[in-house]
Amino acid sequence: MGDLSKNFSRSEFACHCGCGFDSPEPLLVESLQTIRDHFGPVRIRSGCRCLKYNRTLTDSKGRRLSKDTSQHVFGKAADIWVERYLPDESRDYDRTDLRDSIERAMRSTCETVLPIEVARYAASILVKPKWVTKNKISFWDYDDLLKYGGIGVYKTFVHLDVREARPARWGLKWRGIDHVK
Numbered sequence: 001m002g003d004l005s006k007n008f009s010r011s012e013f014a015c016h017c018g019c020g021f022d023s024p025e026p027l028l029v030e031s032l033q034t035i036r037d038h039f040g041p042v043r044i045r046s047g048c049r050c051l052k053y054n055r056t057l058t059d060s061k062g063r064r065l066s067k068d069t070s071q072h073v074f075g076k077a078a079d080i081w082v083e084r085y086l087p088d089e090s091r092d093y094d095r096t097d098l099r100d101s102i103e104r105a106m107r108s109t110c111e112t113v114l115p116i117e118v119a120r121y122a123a124s125i126l127v128k129p130k131w132v133t134k135n136k137i138s139f140w141d142y143d144d145l146l147k148y149g150g151i152g153v154y155k156t157f158v159h160l161d162v163r164e165a166r167p168a169r170w171g172l173k174w175r176g177i178d179h180v181k
């Protein structure tokens, strides 16, 4: 049981610097819960980040990895990976080869779902915004925008956010997938 939703707790979103910033946007938690209901356990690699902590994130050459305007700073983003638990093979182990069976079972208990799979599903649950034209001016419908957010696919995780600006999709292999305009 979580204290934010059925499976998520505030502590999972807490800023890694220990400052106590642990208030994710409810819509973000709601979206993550839907992903959790679909795939199984969702791990949060990074949720809320205070500006100070966000500025410490650099690559090996000292270049900033995250802008001051990052959705993480506003509690609107989470970098996640998903674990999928497989059937426990140890139940039908062969007693003559117990050690091998147990090792195999331990190896096969949990695997990480491919980030692109998670991203595709995330895209399917976020509402596509309406591009409206009024008085010859076109714009994204704000209410829908909020639900469309940003999704970035990385090698080992997926970035998901509920930004209030123009929706964004980036990262690997988005070809053929529900795209922004």
Ligand SMILES: [Zn+2]
Residues within 6 Å of the ligand: 015, 016, 017, 018, 019, 020, 021, 049, 050, 051, 053
């Ligand atoms: Zn912090």
